[in-house]
Every structure is written in structure tokens, then in C-alpha cells.
Amino acid sequence: MKYRLIIAAAVVFVLTVSFSAAHLDQESPERRVHQHLTSRQPDAGCDCDGSELCTHLPLVIIDTAGTDIPGQPILDADNHEIGFTTTAQGEEMLSAKISVISAEDRNHHPSDQPDLESDMLIRIRGNSSRYFEKKSYLVRLTDEDGSYRNEEMMGMAPHYEWALHGPYLDKSLIRNYMWYNIAGEFMGYAPNVRFCEVILNGEYQGLYVMTETITNGEDCRINVSEPVENTNQTGYLLRLDRGSSTPIKNIQTFTNYSYRNMQKYNIQYPRSGDLTPELTAAIAQDFSDFEKSLYSYDYDTDDYGYYYDIDVQSFIDYFLINEFTTNYDAGWLSTYLYKDIGGKYKMVIWDFNSACDNYEQTTLEPHHFETQLTVLYYMLIKDEYFVERLIDRYRELREGVLSEAYLNQYIDDVVAYLGDAVERNFSVWGHTFETYRPLSPDSRNPADHEEAIEQIRDYIHERGDWMDEHIDILLQYCHESKVKKFNH
Ligand SMILES: [Zn+2]
Incomplete structure (x- = not known):
């Protein structure tokens, strides 16, 4: 058992290293x-x-x-x-x-x-x-x-x-x-x-x-393999949302038919023209197999561990940026993940229009976490290794691109860059400061562009402070008292 663990760890290490190298090659931040x-x-x-x-x-x-x-x-x-x-x-x-x-x-x-x-x-x-x-x-x-x-x-x-x-x-x-x-x-x-x-x-x-x-x-873009002719092998991209209007893209998977997931997965890639009923079924089966192992009692074991199936770093980063901005459609709607042939699942962010306190409801205040309740994270958060890595990563990002100084400078630079384009935009849409005030209570709706920008700054300050102090409470989800029937 011990040797198997060591071998498994070595495999994970080699996969992680080779994967990171490929990943840097394609998507190095310098290219951003x-x-x-x-x-x-x-x-x-x-x-x-x-x-x-x-x-x-x-x-x-x-x-x-x-x-x-x-x-x-x-x-x-x-x-x-x-x-x-x-x-x-x-x-x-x-x-x-x-x-x-x-x-x-x-x-x-x-x-x-x-x-x-x-x-x-x-x-x-x-x-x-x-x-x-x-x-x-x-x-x-x-x-x-x-x-x-x-x-x-x-x-x-x-x-x-x-x-x-x-x-x-x-x-x-x-x-x-x-x-x-x-x-x-x-x-x-x-x-x-x-x-x-x-x-x-x-x-x-x-x-x-x-x-x-x-x-x-x-x-x-996501840069995965195209469908391989005469096989059911392909890189693929899934969306968790309300389903597609193109029937061949919609799939039923383990979390749907076990009622753990009331949203719908659909295939975003391959395109519908390249999908056959067989290819759609193969993708559904592949993803379903992953979900079954994720929701099984041995989800964190060296035989079936989730870390063979997902890019752990990608899942952690997705969790953190959506939590930092309380972007709470993430994990329920507009949620994208993809996998190349023989690769691991990775997450892609989308849609921050409601982030940083821009939801209509006031219930989404900055003093809590939610992503751990979503279908993709419900089990991951029960694993201490995952939660500890997540907390470490948060602390690291707060020293860099999620630090308040970096983000405030970023906002200053973007607003300066837009220049008088902001005024031109509101020469058409300025009436919305009076006529379109969807946030409740009404006082949350900004009176002008400057106030809208300040709202983001204030939110980053408050949310960052709170998360700095409370990120450790995520450990409760992997505590032995809560997960002893799952974890060994
Ligand atoms: Zn000119």
C-alpha cells in the first residue's frame, strides 16, 4: 500500500510537471x-x-x-x-x-x-x-x-x-x-x-x-484536439447552464440523474456539425465516469483520486477568483470546463457583470463563501489537501495580482485609458443612472460612473479584508468530524 502511494505520488508529480510545462508554453501570462x-x-x-x-x-x-x-x-x-x-x-x-x-x-x-x-x-x-x-x-x-x-x-x-x-x-x-x-x-x-x-x-x-x-x-482559446476521425476521441468543452437549444449538444450525466445537479450540462465543443449521437454519448459517458468517481467514497484514494482527473490548480484558481469577487453564478451557470484527449479537466471563467456587489439582491453580502456548495466543488472541499492548497494559493495571490494595491492601480490605469470614451458612452446611456436602477435597496445604485468605480474599490477592500481573516474557515468542510465516512 505504501509503495503504491509513493508510485501514485510520483505519477502525479510527473504529470503535474509535464502538464505545467505544456501549460506555460501555450498560455504563459507574458502573452496576455x-x-x-x-x-x-x-x-x-x-x-x-x-x-x-x-x-x-x-x-x-x-x-x-x-x-x-x-x-x-x-x-x-x-x-x-x-x-x-x-x-x-x-x-x-x-x-x-x-x-x-x-x-x-x-x-x-x-x-x-x-x-x-x-x-x-x-x-x-x-x-x-x-x-x-x-x-x-x-x-x-x-x-x-x-x-x-x-x-x-x-x-x-x-x-x-x-x-x-x-x-x-x-x-x-x-x-x-x-x-x-x-x-x-x-x-x-x-x-x-x-x-x-x-x-x-x-x-x-x-x-x-x-x-x-x-x-x-x-x-x-482552449486549444484542445479536434475530433479524431473514425473514433470517439476528441478534446471537449462543457458548459453548465440551462442547456442548449440544439438537442445533440445536451447531455445527461451522473449528477443529473442522481439529482445532485439541477442545472444542465451541454457540449460547447466539438461544434454541433461535428457531433454524432455516438460522439455525444461518448463525451457524456467520459464526464459521467469522472463525476461518479468524484462522488464516491474513494474519491481521494490513490486508486481513484480526483487529482488524476482534474487540474487541481485550475479548480483552485477558479474557486478563488469567483469567491474574491463573489461572482456567484459561477459553479451554477455560465460555468465552463474542458479536457483534452488524455488530459485533465480545467475550468474557464466567464461573466463578471454581477461581480463585486452588483447583484440585484442584497443577500449576497461579502461575509461568506458559496462555491463549496456547487456541484463541481462539493466533494473537493471535503479533502484537506485541496483546501490547504487553496488557502496557500489565496495568500500567495494576495501578495500579487489580488493585492489591494495592484487592483487599485489596475482600476486607475483602465479608467485613465478609457478617457473620454466613458463620457461618449454615457451620452447615450447616461439616462440609466436614473431609469435603470436594478440594485436593491435603491441606494446601492451608483449615481454616476465615478461612484460605480468607487463601489468596486470599496468592495475589493472589504472582501479582501474579510477573506484574509476568514479563509481558514473553509477547513471546516474537510474536518474529520464532517467527512469521516468519506476520508480515510
Ligand atoms: Zn481624429
Whole structure:
């Protein structure tokens, strides 16, 4: 038994070392571009005559020839969502044109020669955000024959699919940009992001964030193996949320049919066109096998330990960034994990619009932890090794990218970078400080952009202080009195 333990430990060590090396190779933080530090600044100047919009940020021009973009929620008489609008031809996505003006050596104007011009398919994206007045969009670049077209976007690696996110609920405008980039500093893959301004059919729409969607790409994004022909082997990406409208993507796994998980997993990659019923079933079985071992009495043993199946560091980092920001959809909704052939599961962060005290309800106050209750963490948190590593990692991050000094400087730099783009955004959306106040009680809604930024700073201060003092309480979940029937 003792020797088996030593061998198991050696295997884990070798796997961890080789995995970390590969991981650094692909996703080294040095490759992370923080647009606000490296791109054209607001004071760079321009010699135009000021007769049209002039911005240091990239400019995205969308032309639908006046046709409405599909994807608006359709409600029945009782205000229940019964579907989404489509094109006149009944399609989910509309063919349209996109131009991007993003050259680094000059400011940008609508009449400038575009750096990227393409056909595209576009629809409104999101869940609750589909109801917002300021829409977010899913964009797929296409060639004239309709096939997908991979293009570099504002310096981000070439891909055909992008999310054009319009901060609206987040009146600071910086939550997703900031936390995706901070996550990208210490986790594996986190979606890359670039601020830009959008014009739709000639009308200025305000500030947006061009965002990589979480999917696979050639040497970019999650970067896993494509389906291997004539086998059921493939890298795959799963989403835990409300399920997909494409039936072949939806899977039933152990935690569903044992009623431990009331949400739904669906396959995000491979794409539906590459899925067969057999491949979908094989992915469901592979993930189900992992869940069964995670929820078994020997989940932490040298024969079946969860650490053979998951990248422990990735799960710890995901837990910490979502707890630090009390981003409590994480683990329930918009939750992504992926695995390459022969690899381990890794987590990917997504959506910080409600993070740092921006939920409507007041119940999500900063003095507690929640992620340990989610389906992926419920068992991990019973293991002392996991919890101790998590606490150590927290202390380490608080000396670096999660320190208050680093985060305050980050916020200062991002706000300075946005410059007068903030004012332009609120020239369209400024009314929301009065007309859209979803947070309760009402006093939590910021009166202006400055207050929205201060709210994040205050929250980081309060949350950081509390977690510094209380992170050790997570040890209660792995204490012998609580887990003796599981742990040996
Ligand atoms: Zn100009």
C-alpha cells in the first residue's frame, strides 16, 4: 500500500510537471495583452477637424442595411419567454457586414479605411442581458460563400467567433475587462478582451468589449484536439447552464440523474456539425465516469483520486477568483470546463457583470463563501489537501495580482485609458443612472460612473479584508468530524 502511494505520488508529480510545462508554453501570462497598457492612449492626439467621431479606441461599424438583428426575446401574454426573434427567413442569425478600424498608429474615425472588413452572421446574445436596452451580440465572420472566416481581431488570435459585450448592468464598464485580464495573469486560459466603440447602422452605440468566446481554435482559446476521425476521441468543452437549444449538444450525466445537479450540462465543443449521437454519448459517458468517481467514497484514494482527473490548480484558481469577487453564478451557470484527449479537466471563467456587489439582491453580502456548495466543488472541499492548497494559493495571490494595491492601480490605469470614451458612452446611456436602477435597496445604485468605480474599490477592500481573516474557515468542510465516512 505504501509503495503504491509513493508510485501514485510520483505519477502525479510527473504529470503535474509535464502538464505545467505544456501549460506555460501555450498560455504563459507574458502573452496576455492588457490593452490599456500597450495600446494607443487617449492623449495621443489627432489632427482631424473634429467633424466626426474621433477615438483612440478601436471602432466597430456594423451594417445590417437597416434590418433588425434577431435574438430578441418573445414573450407571451403572461410575460413568459417563449422564444427569440429570427430573420425573415426563420434563421437565428442575420447576414450583415462588419468593419473594424483599429490601427495602432492613429486615432479612429468612421470614414477611415477599415483594418478588417468582412461579411458576418450576427444575433443578440446572453440570458438576462437580452432584455437590456443596450444589446450584446454574437458575431461569426464569414466568407462570401458563407463559410466561417478566421481573422485576427484588434490583435487577438485569429478566430471566426466573437462576443461583442456591451456593459450595461455594470455601470463601471470595466468588470469583465478587468477580471478576465486578472484571471489571465494567474490561471490557464481566460478569454482575451479589447475595449472598442460601436456604430450600428450609422448610430453610435457606446462602449463595448470585444471578447473571445470560450471555444476551441487553431493554437488559440482552449486549444484542445479536434475530433479524431473514425473514433470517439476528441478534446471537449462543457458548459453548465440551462442547456442548449440544439438537442445533440445536451447531455445527461451522473449528477443529473442522481439529482445532485439541477442545472444542465451541454457540449460547447466539438461544434454541433461535428457531433454524432455516438460522439455525444461518448463525451457524456467520459464526464459521467469522472463525476461518479468524484462522488464516491474513494474519491481521494490513490486508486481513484480526483487529482488524476482534474487540474487541481485550475479548480483552485477558479474557486478563488469567483469567491474574491463573489461572482456567484459561477459553479451554477455560465460555468465552463474542458479536457483534452488524455488530459485533465480545467475550468474557464466567464461573466463578471454581477461581480463585486452588483447583484440585484442584497443577500449576497461579502461575509461568506458559496462555491463549496456547487456541484463541481462539493466533494473537493471535503479533502484537506485541496483546501490547504487553496488557502496557500489565496495568500500567495494576495501578495500579487489580488493585492489591494495592484487592483487599485489596475482600476486607475483602465479608467485613465478609457478617457473620454466613458463620457461618449454615457451620452447615450447616461439616462440609466436614473431609469435603470436594478440594485436593491435603491441606494446601492451608483449615481454616476465615478461612484460605480468607487463601489468596486470599496468592495475589493472589504472582501479582501474579510477573506484574509476568514479563509481558514473553509477547513471546516474537510474536518474529520464532517467527512469521516468519506476520508480515510
Ligand atoms: Zn481624429
